[in-house]
Amino acid sequence: MLLLEFRSFLFDGLLNTLLLSLVMILGGTLFAILFAAGLSLPSRWLSRPVFLIVECLRDIPLMVTVLLVYFILPHIGISLNPFWSSALSVSVWGGANGAHIIRAGLAAVPRGQSETVQAFGLSGWKGLLLVVVPQAMPVILPPYISLVTGLVQASSLGAVLGVNELLRSAQVLIEQTTIARGGSPAYLVYGAILVVYFVLCWAIAFVGRRLEAHFAKPYRRDRPSIDRGKDPSQVLVPTVPLDVRT
Template sequence: MSLHLITDNAGLFLRAARLSAFIFLLSASFSTVIAVLLGGIATSRVGMLRTVARGITEFFRDVPQIVSVFFVFFGAPSFGLQFGPVEATIVSLSLWGGANGAEIVRGGICAVPRHQIESARALGVRSLDIFFRIIVPQAIRPIIPAYAGLCTILLQSTSLGALIGATELLKSAQIVIERAAYFRGGMPGITVYAFILLIYFVAGTAMTRGTRRLEKIFAAPTRRQ
């Protein structure tokens, strides 16, 4: 009977998987934008900008994800902002992911030898050229593994949307189990949750392999040199 729950509710699981993927992709995209902005500002030569960027980063890093999700969903209306379950999940994960990604970006930028940047400035190289031609090619190598780990956590954290009503994978599993328990009796949870676990495992494994491929691509120029 439990295995039939998977096939009978394949449509629901497919829609939930699409929603989870949608939440993850948007959260990862917005997190990347926030991370690059905050991480870059945190390495600025202007002390006030560095202080503000690091303050924002530390605040959102120190707030647990579940608290952030609840605050955005239940607290934002007090400030005139109304978010649905999906939107609230994306916003909260983006803020948390962006703050943690900012530290990764800052660390990658700081790993670039300072004398290279100073020498380029002394030669009159423009700031944008310094950033894209000197900093980015060298900073991206240490950033990739850590940022991939962050994206894996973001993928797993999409399940927090179930707590505020987003019908992603975890919520779909809860719906199927509750229906089965009500209409058929029994406790089919082990099979359904094992199926959800398998989906997350496959997605996480695919991300890990993709990351290793990227590491090899960006490490190739170094090996040739």
């Protein structure tokens, strides 16, 4: 079978996809933190331009951003190979989307927490990392995990610039076998690639759910506590729907 015959070729592509995705996830996280910090700068003269950049990145199609970086950077004297060019453009795009996720997560932590941290004399960074961020995690993680799967999917855009990742290997394989043997195996190869990407994203979502469960642990109602054994109606906080308006 064709797929088994060229499995090492496709496997190389998969490795490159994983590498590219990893670079994009790390870069995206870095840009997200930078943009989130830029958005919350005290001076409006500094935070407004960051906001403008972030909004433009979110509103311009990713395909256009990827091509733009690839075509424009050489004009201003920076030449990147396709791998780093696509990594840069997708990272910046991921950062723009991630900045809003991080900002919303930090905003969801009550102000009292950061005030208490200050009262306890923890310096800015320590307090943020040790107290505020762990509490923001349950809000940040779900959209952040879907951003990570989005970045893995966006790594396929590298094929447009000619990075030898999974999609590009599939294209090459299809071209070669169509020329050599006649009859296009496109549906088979692309179908298999779709399944590979699906499994990859599913695995990320699985790990993400485990992480979410870890950070949600302090908020679980059913965990063992010293209150066990009392009348459950007194222990459990009654759930009142906050928004009863229809």
